[in-house]
Amino acid sequence: MFTLVIHLLVPLVSHAAELSKPIVLGPHYDVFRDPSNDIKIDDILSDEYDKSFVASTQNYLFFWHTDDTIWLRLHTDEVIHDKQESYWLEATDKIDSIEIFLVKEDDSYEIQKGGISNIKSKEIQFRSNLFNINDSSIKEIYIKLDGVLPLNLISFLYTTNGFVEKIIEYKFLTGIFYGFLSALSIYNLFLFFSLKEKSYLYYVLYMLSFMLFQATMNSFDIELAGRFLPEWFFTRSVVLSCNMLLLFMILFGREFLELKKYLPRHNQMLKVSLWITILSFVAVFITPDVSIVNNFTTILAIVVLSFLWISGLCLLLKGHNMARFYMVGWTVLLGSMIIQALGFLSIVPFHPRLYEDVPAIGAIFEAIFLSLALGDKISIIKKEHQEMQQKLNETLEHKIKERTQQLEKAKLEFENLANTDRLTQIPNRVRLDHVLEDELKRAQNQEVPLSIILLDIDHFKAVNDEFGHQVGDIVLVDAAKLLKDNIREMDTIGRWGGEEFLVICPQTTLEDALQLSKKLRKKLENHSFPIVERKTSSFGVTCYAQGDSLNTLISRCDKALYHAKDKGRNCVEYLIR
Incomplete structure (x- = not known):
């Protein structure tokens, strides 16, 4: 064993030297099957069972699952030509128990054990069962196979140099094989994380x-x-x-x-x-x-x-x-x-x-x-790309015009998305600010009336607390649709925040705005909402007065809304100054 370790650690001096090739031991064995499982090595050496051994005709012995104990006999003269050389017998299969008896000229013997039952005492951590033969007086080798696993024996005899060469070659090829499959697995794993396709994960x-x-x-x-x-x-x-x-x-x-x-x-x-x-x-x-x-x-x-x-x-x-x-x-x-x-x-x-x-x-x-x-x-995608590029070059002006139209459309859609409340699909506060600013300038410059209505769904928090926010969202969506369907074409309604809505009424007097507010209040009061059924709303109304700014106009309308809430809700209140 010391010799093997030295050869594993010391570099090979010359690759030109001819190393020993392994000997396939299968045809050199004599085979004896012991159905009783009671025969010992001493019984075998007593010559009692000599005639029971049958010469093997297979390179690789295969017994599959058997209850018999398998005995193999190997005459060293058939396979060992240099008695002074150190040899290694390798059995590559998984075996429950494998015992090797090295019988010397004086009929004494040494025992080496391997297999799964002796795995804890294994001196060399290698995948195969290894047995060292370094005694020139050994004349026969007996191998005993036993256990519940399939009794197969793929066995070789190596010189130490030959076995070192075999390990180097096998480790190299094994590294390539598992490295290649590992790289392929990592690549497909990246594809799975990128594409989220289960077939890649299963692969x-x-x-x-x-x-x-x-x-x-x-x-x-x-x-x-x-x-x-x-x-x-x-x-x-x-x-x-x-x-x-x-x-x-x-x-x-x-x-x-x-x-x-x-x-x-x-x-x-x-x-x-x-x-x-x-x-x-x-x-x-x-x-x-x-x-x-x-x-x-x-x-x-x-x-x-x-x-x-x-x-x-x-x-x-x-x-x-x-x-x-x-x-x-x-x-x-x-x-x-x-x-x-x-x-x-x-x-x-x-x-x-x-x-x-x-x-x-x-x-x-x-x-x-x-x-x-x-x-x-x-390659197919590249070819399609080249054909597409050729067509694009042939109709470049048309494509540019088409692309420009698409960009303009996308711009309008983006602007609409930026100015629309995601839940209710009516204008959001950003859009309302722009409209209100434009209408206020018109009222100031052209001396035309302008009124606004600020309304709030009464006790909306109770809806969320009792039925959950999803039901609350349904109420807001329903209310927004009802209000949108019942205002005038010139009016703009949007979500001011939370459960508050703002109606901008250009060229509208305070009296007309009050009438519209009362109409909307009744519509909301009589509307049957999903799950919650009835809900009321409070309204605050005001109109533009000389010297008003955007802040004063909104603030006054907000105060009118609070007056409506103070008076018991579900009503319309207004302020002029």
């Missing part, structure tokens, strides 16, 4: 869950958190992450393809699949036999992935072009994951590439295709 969650699934498949959870999390987590981490991946894949597929809108039956089927996935996720924690959940989740994955692909195909056949990118990008990815699932079920030959290369290639292909699709979309 990000899908990508993150896919990375988590691959990490657990490749045992990175053991490498990163082996000393911190309980053993039961690592026996179930793959199936947990697989269910999580299915969950977000269903959510993304439904949202992206808009199945609720275009294929409601498919949407209902996926909704059922969603709940089944959630139940499967929960079952991982409570089901004693993890093999049942493993098999169920694998079958569920094939069904869900196939159904998502079929849904995309149906939309494409119906002429929905949005499904083009989905179908091309996801066909390879979903196909690769289906192949992976079929490998777990032993329908296709088991191979380590099913764990890493196949889904990784599918994921990268999908990401690259979507990037190309985005580039294609940008």
Whole structure:
């Protein structure tokens, strides 16, 4: 172990040196299955079971879920050619318990233990199970596999230099893979915050869950958190992450393809699949036999992935072009994951590439295709922009004139918006000030009469207190409409503030203004408002007198209004001076 650490820390002196290539150990094993689970290493070494060992014909051993204890025998002469070299035996799979017995020429042996059951005592925090072979007297190696997890063994034999090279290469490629998917996830997350489209969020969650699934498949959870999390987590981490991946894949597929809108039956089927996935996720924690959940989740994955692909195909056949990118990008990815699932079920030959290369290639292909699709979309927009620019140049004068008209219209709309009370849609105080100032100048310069009316809805605060501000707003809107409909064409009514309204009556004597006020008071008194039904109003009236300013005119009208309130409200009062 000290030798491995030194090589990890010291730079490689020469890249030209030929490093040892790994030996695939699968074909060199002899296999013995112990259904009793009682046979010990001493029993094996007694030669009693020599004839029970059968030569392996597989490069990568695959036993899936079995109750048997698996014994493997390896003759070192077949694989170790330099007895003075230090070697490392790597078993890349997640295994509950793996024990390696290094049998020497004198039939004594050393034991090295690995697997999840020995994770806390693991000296080298690495994703694989590593065993050091550095004794030239070792003649045979026996490996004992046991546990509830699938008993698969992808194993290699490295020289120390070869293993260091393998770690460097693997870390480099792994960094590129996860870095690429992380960058893609961050990009789509920014798109989600910008566009507020749920499909982007589900896609990000899908990508993150896919990375988590691959990490657990490749045992990175053991490498990163082996000393911190309980053993039961690592026996179930793959199936947990697989269910999580299915969950977000269903959510993304439904949202992206808009199945609720275009294929409601498919949407209902996926909704059922969603709940089944959630139940499967929960079952991982409570089901004693993890093999049942493993098999169920694998079958569920094939069904869900196939159904998502079929849904995309149906939309494409119906002429929905949005499904083009989905179908091309996801066909390879979903196909690769289906192949992976079929490998777990032993329908296709088991191979380590099913764990890493196949889904990784599918994921990268999908990401690259979507990037190309985005580039294609940008190219189309650019082409449309060039055509639009060409048309704009051809009809520049017309466009400028049209744009000017639009700007003038927008200006008028803006001015109207700035001068209109947002709630009642009648002139606000800013507009009333302008109108009143203009009419006062006319009265002063042309010696024509001018009257104003200030009215207040009685006990309006009680409406807000008893019924709420929303009902109060309804009363104000109703009152504004009623007043607007019952004034003269020459008059201007606006919201002065709160529950107060101001009516400007140009070329109107005090007597005529009083008549209009009485009319408006009766209209309000007899009007049936929503919810509150009856409301009354108090009126203050005045007219322009020689020497009046804007402030004196408004102040006098305000005093008249207070006189009306003092006299019991629901009446009209006036002041001349």
